[in-house]
Amino acid sequence: MKVRLVLLWVVVGIPLLWGVMKTLENALKLFQ
Amino acid sequence: MASSFLDRQNTVAPPGFDRFLVPPAALAVHLSIGQAYAFSTFNLPLTRLIGHSHSAPADWDLKQVGWIFSIAIVFLGSSAAVFGRWVETAGPRKSMFTAALCFSGGFIVSAFGVHLHQLWLLYLGYGVLGGCGLGIGYISPVSTLIKWFPDRPGMATGMAIMGFGGGALIAAPLSVMLMAHFKTALSNGVLETLVTMGVIYFMFMMIGVTAVRVPAADWKPAGWSAPAHPKQLVTTAQVAVDMAWRTPQFWLLWVVLCMNVTAGIGVLGQASPMIQEIFSGRVTPAAAAGFVGLLSLFNMGGRIIWASTSDYIGRRNTYMVFFLLGILLYSTVPTLGHLGSIPLFVAAFCVILSMYGGGFATIPAYLRDIFGTYQVGAIHGRLLTAWSVAGVLGPVLVNYIRQYQIDNGVPKAQAYSVTMYIMCGLLLIGFLCNFAMRAVDEKYHYRGSVQS
Numbered sequence: 001m002k003v004r005l006v007l008l009w010v011v012v013g014i015p016l017l018w019g020v021m022k023t024l025e026n027a028l029k030l031f032q
Numbered sequence: 033m034a035s036s037f038l039d040r041q042n043t044v045a046p047p048g049f050d051r052f053l054v055p056p057a058a059l060a061v062h063l064s065i066g067q068a069y070a071f072s073t074f075n076l077p078l079t080r081l082i083g084h085s086h087s088a089p090a091d092w093d094l095k096q097v098g099w100i101f102s103i104a105i106v107f108l109g110s111s112a113a114v115f116g117r118w119v120e121t122a123g124p125r126k127s128m129f130t131a132a133l134c135f136s137g138g139f140i141v142s143a144f145g146v147h148l149h150q151l152w153l154l155y156l157g158y159g160v161l162g163g164c165g166l167g168i169g170y171i172s173p174v175s176t177l178i179k180w181f182p183d184r185p186g187m188a189t190g191m192a193i194m195g196f197g198g199g200a201l202i203a204a205p206l207s208v209m210l211m212a213h214f215k216t217a218l219s220n221g222v223l224e225t226l227v228t229m230g231v232i233y234f235m236f237m238m239i240g241v242t243a244v245r246v247p248a249a250d251w252k253p254a255g256w257s258a259p260a261h262p263k264q265l266v267t268t269a270q271v272a273v274d275m276a277w278r279t280p281q282f283w284l285l286w287v288v289l290c291m292n293v294t295a296g297i298g299v300l301g302q303a304s305p306m307i308q309e310i311f312s313g314r315v316t317p318a319a320a321a322g323f324v325g326l327l328s329l330f331n332m333g334g335r336i337i338w339a340s341t342s343d344y345i346g347r348r349n350t351y352m353v354f355f356l357l358g359i360l361l362y363s364t365v366p367t368l369g370h371l372g373s374i375p376l377f378v379a380a381f382c383v384i385l386s387m388y389g390g391g392f393a394t395i396p397a398y399l400r401d402i403f404g405t406y407q408v409g410a411i412h413g414r415l416l417t418a419w420s421v422a423g424v425l426g427p428v429l430v431n432y433i434r435q436y437q438i439d440n441g442v443p444k445a446q447a448y449s450v451t452m453y454i455m456c457g458l459l460l461i462g463f464l465c466n467f468a469m470r471a472v473d474e475k476y477h478y479r480g481s482v483q484s
Contacts, residue, residue: 019201023325030322
């Protein structure tokens with residue numbers, strides 16, 4: 001159950017983190 | 033076989049099931065349907081399907097293409113209202129599966145529309161079919177999460193609804209990357225991107241479909257028992273959906289949501305031109321895009337932070353903060369523009385957008401407090417019609433008043449001031465409705481047996 005829990009959070013977390021990183025990269029242009 | 037897998041009775045969790053498996057299942061659905069916020073990335077390419085690098089005379093114009101998103105939002109609200117009760121009876125797995133079929137199907141039908149260059153197929157595909165997927169998908173995990181987390185309903189629904197805000201952060205760069213990947217001399221890659229995204233989102237939503245479970249009828253968190261003396265405005269009674277919308281509380285909450293969303297959605301849609309016009313010559317288009325990205329991040333973060341906070345300070349107090357702080361910030365924005373302070377201007381709008389997201393994420397738990405858990409998903413569905421109205425009202429207020437001001441000789445940099453004060457007025461209406469909230473009269477309470 002624990003492995004499944006970690007796996008499921010990783011599966012949804014990776015795309016979300018990728019999206020947040022891409023957005024932050026873009027947002028930094030505001031302060032340049 | 034397939035229908036039995038989807039049936040509610042086959043999704044009841046076995047003893048020892050970890051309830052923290054349910055939020056990522058809900059997130060898988062909300063991260064997918066949150067793509068809707070990034071649909072504008074397709075707008076320009078859709079106007080260049082024939083001309084490729086420029087718009088040819090036979091190409092669609094931006095106004096025609098803009099209707100795709102508007103139809104989707106209208107169908108989001110109406111399908112959530114119409115299918116809300118079915119979602120409650122069918123259970124989360126069947127409704128998430130239906131949402132996946134509709135949402136992904138919307139992409140495929142739209143791809144056909146691009147292939148045949150028939151705009152009505154995009155209205156029907158992404159607008160109607162996709163919009164129904166948005167509405168059903170949005171409400172499908174809500175009541176399940178509330179039942180799994182009776183001790184922290186705000187945090188639980190906040191996690192899922194955060195996904196709807198986060199979906200745009202993924203979809204915007206993903207669709208740009210895919211269009212660049214599929215671009216050829218004869219195509220700008222829209223058709224292939226729509227098909228690819230339809231397939232990707234179907235598979236991603238299926239993760240949620242297979243992982244979601246409902247708690248057993250007698251289940252409660254280990255070591256937790258319902259408080260003997262619930263907090264003020266937290267009911268232990270149940271109200272059915274058909275009765276709920278006859279109560280004044282439903283309509284007070286409808287106005288509360290509508291005013292909160294109107295105040296945020298108009299700004300979100302006009303954020304890029306607004307900051308460039310207010311700080312003319314000081315903010316480049318690239319920097320303005322960064323501002324939009326920052327607002328999206330706060331829109332997403334506000335959902336989990338404010339909804340979780342509401343578990344401690346109460347739903348009504350959370351909305352009091354939204355409205356009072358919103359009035360304060362909106363009324364100071366014109367001054368910040370005159371002072372030329374970009375950091376303070378950006379900070380003010382980041383907080384405003386965090387409260388816009390927070391409003392969406394806190395409302396399911398507010399409904400649960402007022403109407404109980406019995407048909408909270410269906411009641412939530414009907415309340416989302418407020419979103420459809422706000423989706424029209426917000427942009428109209430910002431765009432039309434700005435244009436009216438400019439037509440009457442007001443400089444572009446000051447054309448938003450009146451809109452900001454009107455937003456304050458709308459937030460004041462929301463504040464008064466929230467202030468008037470009381471417990472539901474006993475005559476509306478449901479007397480029958482309540483299924484888990």
